[in-house]
Amino acid sequence: MFGALSPAQPAHTPDSSLIGVRRRWREVTAGAAYDVTAEPYRTRLAAAGAKAARHRDTMAPAGGSLWGDLPFPSYVATPARLREMAQAFALPGTGVTGDAALGAAVAAGIDHYRRRVYAAGAEPVGNWWHWQIGVPKRLLDAAVLIGPHLGDRQSARLRDAVDHFVPEWRLRRYSGNSTGANRVDLCLVMxxxxxxxSDPEKADLAVSALSPVFPLVEEGDGFYRDGSFIQHTFIPYQGAYGSTLLAGVATMVAVLRGSPWEITDRAVFDTVERSFAPxxxxxFCMDLVRGRGVxxxxxxxxERGRQIAASVLLLGETAEPAVRARWQGMVKGWERRNTHVPMLEAAEREDLGFHARLAAIVADDTIPAAGEPDGHRLLAMSARAVHRRPxxxxxxxxxSDRIGHYEHGNGENLRGWHTGSGMLYWWAAGHGDQYSDSFWPTVDPYRLPGTTVSTRRLPDGAGAGWGDTCPPGRWVGGATDGHYATVGQHLYGLESSMEAFKSWVFLDDAVVCLGAGIAGADGVPIETVVDNRRTGNSLVMGGNWAHLDGHGGYVLPPGTRTLRERRGDGLVRRDYVTLWLDHGTDPTSAGYFxxxxxxxxxxxxxxxxADPAWVTVLANTARQQAVRVPSLGIVAASFWNDGTAGPLSASAPCAVLAREHSDGTATLTVSDPRRDLAELTVTWSRPAREILRTHALVTDVGLGPELTVTFGRLSDHHGSSITLAFA
Structure with missing residues (x-):
């Protein structure tokens, strides 16, 4: 349990225990152990000190500001500047380390800001986050770093202000804005x-209040069994709220190590490879789990990828040796392959503690750099899939009915309308900046790659805010054996009448894409966007195929349309090559392959x-979509309804991936994307004489000239796949 006292630790007293915690806080958050006389640390620390001295010398407390260039309320910039000054005071080698004038200036600034903005009894204005997390975390951090320079009276008044805006009950109820990453931030504030x-009872609360964060959930905010992480009820968020959560817990684990509040629960360690690394x-952290922040x-x-990497290395310091070594190899691999924004160089600019940890593993020849993992991860509960091949x-x-089309809020991501309409991101060699380099402000938001959309014009911020844009489609997910996958989406358009059935089959060197039952009545065309690459490279059309130089190829249906354009405004403009299918105005049953x-x-x-036999489309309707790939021994099917597709039959809606192996064995992978089946029977017209691997949900197996498998309550499996093996 979080907050459990280590049995080796004595009962705590305020000073004996929290003095050590304050010392560890400075070590962990202000900088790791590195030689301050060595480069790049010497130069960076000196620059930080010079900057802090300038802020000290230009501080001019007034009724409406602490510095003239940062007029109040300045919820972010002013507290952040005070924290930067406090870090320069606490860090060795800055030239102002322990400088009494700097410490006094930070103390005066904290108290001035508290009196003018963050006063006990004041009414919070605007975003709640500033008052309960952003401002108190920075002010308290600065106060802790300067220690006794903040006098007892000033300290008591800051305490009263924090207690006013962050009362204890905020951490006793796991609901509203006190869940997931927000809860972790509130625990850090506490x-x-x-x-x-020196309040041990507050430390008790800070640690014990973490306990609801990591138990697996089945709805709402939190971590799911399949690795999904949801925040704001409807949005997959490993790459923003999730990365903040991981950073906060990693910091608390490191700071409290060896103290009476040592965190003994290891649940956070499970999330690294299950929820974040995929x-x-x-x-870099993929945009499909970054919400409105894209x-x-x-x-x-x-930037988010670096934050996750930094947290993994910090958390790894308290992990089991084998886990630590594996994580170090994983982060080292990330660093080596990121050539667009070199991780070590960026860490030098942003976080010297992370830089020191990263530089150590980069220089250690005994730590091998791990390659990209090979395989497929399907996170059905968050309607996300990731496929990796060499x-x-x-x-x-x-x-889906539980995951929003997109999130907008606080004026952000107002045109992300169609990111949930089957957007297919992909990267080949050298494409690490494909969606990074001003993609979102310049791409046509109606033509995101992979999507099927009504071209009906939408207002900025269409649909409810904060991700509450869930369509009614329940069949969203698929089946994967961990190597290959078939994934489908019963798609409903955002604020349109459009409906479609989309399937993707992920293979060794290809993604096979199917669409059926595409219909709409908005009086506008419906389009499927084969791709929209941010590139100026040449596109060659060859009849039923196209090749985009430096990127890859496409096998296309007749009538595929293309466009080369330069998009953007002002100084930011980017080249795009678009390929799309026009299904016409108000189609009734259009499709594609x-x-x-x-x-x-x-x-x-x-x-x-030129090889039509490489893949055979067995079905492409609003009832079933299925393909056969003979060279891989694969038949993959989305059963939108019960029925038959090639050699496969299903008694109810489901996803099926059947695969014959070169050694004569076979596997059958099944899932219930709608999460509602009490019973399902799947038949495969293939001889089977023996069961090699089964599952607890299998209630009956029929062997012989064909294989018949009956499953029990697949609804209890939350859309995850079950793989059986036969001979």
Whole structure:
């Protein structure tokens, strides 16, 4: 349990215990152990000290500001500047380390801001987050770093202000804005509050209040069994709230290590590889789990990837040796492969503690850099999928009855309308900046790659805010054996009458894409966007195929349309190559079939297009979608209704991946994407004589000239896949 006292620790007294915690806080958050006389630390620390001295010398307390360039309320910039000054005071080698004038200036600034903005009894204005998390965390951090320079009376008044805006009941109820990452931030505020006034009871609360964060959930905010992490009820969020959560807990674990409040629960360690690592590719965190933050600035995905990497290394310091070694190899691999925003260089600018940890493993030849994992991760509860094969990676973003089309809020991401309409991200060699370099402010928001959309014009911020844009579609998910996958989405358009059935089959060198039952009555065309690449490279059309130089190839249906354009406004403009299918105005039952070949050469693309037997479409209707790939022994099907598709039959809606192996064995993978089946029978017209691997939910198996398997309550499996093996 979080908050359990280590049996080796004595009962705590205020000073004996919290003095050590304050010392560890400075060590962990202000900088790791490194030689301050060595580069790059010497230069960076000196620069931080010079900056802090300038802020000290230009501080001019007034009624409406602490510095003239930061007029109040300045909820972010002023508290952040005070914290920067306090860090320069606490860190060795800054030239102002322990400088009494700097410490006094920080103390005066904290008290001035408290009196003018953050006063006990004041009414919070605007976003609650500033008052309960952002402002108190920075002010308290600065106060702890300068220690006794904040006098007893000033300290007591800051305490009273924090207690006013962050009362204890906020951490006793796990609801509203006190869940997930917000709860962890509130716990950090409470821990800092405990350090400020040597209050062990506040430390008890800070740690015990973490306990609801990590138990697996089945709805709402939190971590799910399949690795999903949800915040704001409807949004997959490993790459923003989740990364903040991981950073906060990693910090608390490190700071409280060896103290009476040592965190003994290891649940957070399970989330690293289950929930976060699947969405970090070559050092950046994929946008499909970054919510409304995707268009805050260029290369934000790389910034979040670094934050996750920093947390993994810090948390790894308290992990089991084998786990620590594995995580160090994983982060080292991320660092080596991120050539667009080199991780070590960025860490030097942003976080010297992270830089020191990262530099140590980069220089350690005994730590091998791990490669990208090979396989498929399908997170059905968050309608996300990630497919990795040597040389390329793809990720799929969908919306469902539990996951919103997109999130907008606080004026952000106002045109992310269609990111949940089957957006297919993909990266081949050298594509680490494809969605990083001003993609979101310049891409056509009606033509996101992979999506099927009504071209009906939408207002900025269409639909409810904060992700509450869930469509009614329940069949969203698929089946994966961990290597290959078939994924489907019963798609409903955002604020349109459009409906479609979309399937993707993820293979070794291709993604097979199917659409059926595409209909709408908005009086506008409906389009499926094969791709929209941010590139100026040449596109060659070859009949039923296309090749985009430096990117990959496509096997296409007749009538595929193309467009080359330069988009953006002001100084930010980017080149795009778009391929799309026009289904016409108000279609009633349109469909499509195409293949994406990431990283393929022109010859490989034309050869695949000239081989119609490589993949056979067995069904492509609003009842079933299925393909056969003979060379891989695969039959993959989305059963939107009961029925038969090629050699497979199902008694109810489900996803099925059947695979014959070269050694004569076979596997059958099944899932219940709608999460409502009390019973399901799947038949495969293939001889089977023996069960090699079964599952507790299997209630009956029929062997012989064909294989028949009956499953019990698949609804209890939450959309996850079950794989059986036969001979």
């Amino acid at each position: 821990l800092l509050r405990a350090m400020l006034r 969405f970090v590719h070559n050092g 268009n805050r600035g260029p290369f934000g995905d790389h 040389g390329w990676c793809a990720a799929l973003s969908m919306a 195409y293949m994406l070949l990431p990283g393929a050469s022109r010859d490989e693309t034309s050869a695949r297009a």
